[in-house]
Every structure is written in structure tokens, then in C-alpha cells.
Amino acid sequence: MHKLCNALLEYQLDDFANDIAGLSEEEVVDVYSMGLYSINKIKKFVEKHGNYCNFATRPTLLYSTKKDKNIIKEYEFRKKHNFKCELITENNSLPFPVDTGIYCEDGGCEFDPYLFTKQMIDASSNQQNTYENTCVVDLTRINDKWVCTTSYGQTITCKYVIISTGFQWDWLGEDLCERFLTYTIVTNPQPKITWKDNALVQDSSEPYHYMRKLPDDRIIFGGDDESWNINKDNKNCDKKYNKLLDELKEMFVDFKDEIKVDYSFCGAFASTNNNLGVVGKTEKENLLYFFSCGANGIINAMYAVEIIDDIIQGKENKLAHLFSPLRKDL
Ligand SMILES: Cc1cc2nc3c(=O)[nH]c(=O)nc-3n(C[C@H](O)[C@H](O)[C@H](O)COP(=O)(O)OP(=O)(O)OC[C@H]3O[C@@H](n4cnc5c(N)ncnc54)[C@H](O)[C@@H]3O)c2cc1C
Numbered sequence: 001m002h003k004l005c006n007a008l009l010e011y012q013l014d015d016f017a018n019d020i021a022g023l024s025e026e027e028v029v030d031v032y033s034m035g036l037y038s039i040n041k042i043k044k045f046v047e048k049h050g051n052y053c054n055f056a057t058r059p060t061l062l063y064s065t066k067k068d069k070n071i072i073k074e075y076e077f078r079k080k081h082n083f084k085c086e087l088i089t090e091n092n093s094l095p096f097p098v099d100t101g102i103y104c105e106d107g108g109c110e111f112d113p114y115l116f117t118k119q120m121i122d123a124s125s126n127q128q129n130t131y132e133n134t135c136v137v138d139l140t141r142i143n144d145k146w147v148c149t150t151s152y153g154q155t156i157t158c159k160y161v162i163i164s165t166g167f168q169w170d171w172l173g174e175d176l177c178e179r180f181l182t183y184t185i186v187t188n189p190q191p192k193i194t195w196k197d198n199a200l201v202q203d204s205s206e207p208y209h210y211m212r213k214l215p216d217d218r219i220i221f222g223g224d225d226e227s228w229n230i231n232k233d234n235k236n237c238d239k240k241y242n243k244l245l246d247e248l249k250e251m252f253v254d255f256k257d258e259i260k261v262d263y264s265f266c267g268a269f270a271s272t273n274n275n276l277g278v279v280g281k282t283e284k285e286n287l288l289y290f291f292s293c294g295a296n297g298i299i300n301a302m303y304a305v306e307i308i309d310d311i312i313q314g315k316e317n318k319l320a321h322l323f324s325p326l327r328k329d330l
């Protein structure tokens with residue numbers, strides 16, 4: 001049975017605008033605009049096909065408990081380029097300690113990515129050709145075509161192959177980019193803890209934390225990412241979940257005895273130097289990659305499908321070079 005599933009979508013990236021490796025000021029503006037465009041694309045889909053995926057637009061808050069020059073610089077960058085936002089100073093009404101922050105009224109949204117995916121498949125004209133539980137185990141080039149073999153031995157022969165297997169790329173024999181583990185706790189319902197418009201909250205610490213309120217008043221709090229290569233045993237996870245709980249209690253000291261963890265989980269995600277995905281042409285003919293990396297992987301994916309579409313149709317795409325698997329320093 002499908003339980004509540006929730007993803008946050010924001011146009012800002014994992015790094016501050018001034019720190020995004022290899023991107024010019026103009027490119028950062030294009031990437032931020034791409035994020036807003038992707039949010040709007042989901043919104044339009046929901047308006048057309050109905051909201052069956054708990055979609056809601058949300059403001060975003062990026063903050064620090066201290067005076068943070070990087071946040072101020074980020075605010076100035078966004079203001080200069082006409083992204084709507086407001087600077088939060090120490091005089092604010094937030095229910096947790098914030099000294100410096102950027103609040104963006106139309107900066108994000110949340111939805112259930114599982115239900116959204118189902119809804120996209122239902123809306124697709126190609127739904128009869130969508131197969132679940134069908135694992136591709138081999139790809140071979142035969143007579144200018146790609147032949148994909150599934151774990152049951154059936155084959156699919158096609159002109160183009162787009163590999164979009166998430167963060168499981170080991171079977172390609174390539175190490176594409178860095179992978180991390182991220183940890184999350186979900187509290188018991190906390191109706192008394194509220195903040196303005198259920199903004200999607202992220203701090204600027206290293207590693208950062210993110211927080212949001214679920215429709216049943218639980219708080220979902222996560223982050224504290226670490227290298228994929230650490231010893232992945234349960235004891236390490238428990239340590240991380242306890243640390244997150246302590247950090248959350250510190251934010252809401254008045255409720256520290258009431259906040260309990262009802263669910264916890266960790267997952268892998270991947271990140272590239274410029275925070276974008278690995279999407280586009282590879283060195284092999286008609287073999288394309290679609291690995292949507294970064295903390296905003298879903299946002300990037302919503303745009304990156306257009307890069308794939310443009311490549312297949314032989315059209316230029318303004319952002320293709322930023323996502324290219326052939327770019328240096330992934
Ligand atoms: C815990 C966690 C929380 C996250 N939260 C957010 C969030 O709030 N907002 C956000 O924007 N992003 C979030 N992300 C990142 C986001 O989920 C990813 O960036 C995004 O899902 C990647 O999209 P994708 O299409 O590249 O891969 P995926 O969504 O991972 O899809 C890959 C699919 O390929 C299938 N597959 C794998 N191997 C094979 C094979 N050999 N044959 C056939 N099929 C195969 C998999 O089963 C899977 O269905 C989160 C990630 C994690 C781990």
C-alpha cells in the first residue's frame with residue numbers, strides 16, 4: 001500500500017550562486033530560471049490533469065542562525081537578477097532561531113513524487129508501453145540498433161537508448177560522480193509547531209539540513225549527508241537519526257519533550273560539481289544518459305527531459321552543455 005511520500009522542490013541549488021563550479025553569472029541565472037520553469041511545468045500539469053499528487057506551492061526559506069555573509073551575497077545576487085525574495089534579519093517572527101535568511105514567496109512546491117509519476121504514466125499516450133518490474137541487464141549494439149536484454153531474457157530492439165537508472169550506474173562500469181548518503185527523520189504529529197505558510201526550510205550549515213511540515217502535522221527533518229563510502233551499518237544510521245532529533249529539539253526547545261521520531265530512513269543521492277544532472281549524448285552512438293543528480297534532482301529532471309527531446313529532434317538546447325555527460329569535472 002502506498003504511504004505518504006513527499007518531495008520538496010526548490011529552484012535554488014545545493015551551493016550558493018557564487019560557488020557553483022564552472023558556471024558564469026548568466027548561466028546561474030538561466031539555471032535558477034530553469035528551476036522556476038520546472039515548478040511551473042508541474043503546476044500546469046496538475047491544473048490540466050487534476051491534483052492527485054498532493055501538489056502545493058510553497059515559499060522557501062534559506063537561513064543561518066548566525067550573521068551569514070554568504071546568504072546576504074546570495075540575496076543580493078537574486079535581487080540583482082529580479083528573483084522575488086526578501087532578506088530576513090534577526091528581527092523576525094520565526095519560531096526557531098534565525099539570524100540571516102532569504103525568504104522566497106514563490107520559490108518552491110511540494111508533492112508526492114510517486115503519485116505524480118503514476119499520474120504522468122496515466123496521462124501519457126504511450127502508457128501501454130510502460131513496463132514495471134522489468135530490469136535491463138545488458139545492452140548490445142547490433143547492426144546500428146541497440147538491443148536491451150531484460151532479466152527474463154526478452155529483448156527490446158531500438159534506435160536510441162536512454163539510460164535513466166537513477167543512482168545505480170555501477171553496471172555501466174563507470175563512476176559518474178560523487179554519491180552521498182542522506183538521513184531523514186519524520187516526527188510524531190506536532191500541530192503546535194507552525195511557521196509562516198509551511199515554507200520549505202533549509203539551513204546553510206555544512207552539511208545542510210532541510211525541514212518541512214507534512215499534511216498530517218508531522219515534521220520531516222533531514223540532511224547531515226555524508227560520503228557514500230562510509231560503513232553503512234544500522235548503528236551508524238541510528239547515530240545519525242539521534243543527532244537529527246537532537247538538532248530538531250534544539251530548534252524547538254519548548255517542545256523538546258514532545259518531539260518523537262515515528263519514521264526514519266536514509267537514501268543515496270548523487271551530486272555533480274555544478275549541481276546539475278548527467279544528461280545527454282555519450283561517446284556511443286544513440287546512447288544517451290539521463291541521471292538526474294543534485295538535491296533538486298526532480299526539478300532538474302523536469303527540464304532535462306527537454307534536453308533529451310531536443311537531442312533526438314536535432315534541435316539546439318541552451319542548457320544542454322551544463323548537463324552534458326561529456327563535460328569536464330563531473
Ligand atoms: C532520500 C531521498 C530524498 C530525496 N528528496 C528529494 C526531494 O525532496 N526533492 C528532489 O528534487 N529530489 C530529491 N531526491 C533526489 C531525487 O529523488 C532524484 O534526483 C531523482 O529521483 C533522480 O531521477 P532519475 O530519473 O535520474 O532516477 P530515479 O528516480 O531513481 O529513477 C530510476 C529508475 O530506474 C529503475 N532502474 C534501475 N536500474 C534499472 C535497470 N537495470 N533496468 C530497468 N530499470 C532500472 C529504478 O528502479 C528507478 O525506478 C531525493 C533522493 C533521496 C535518495
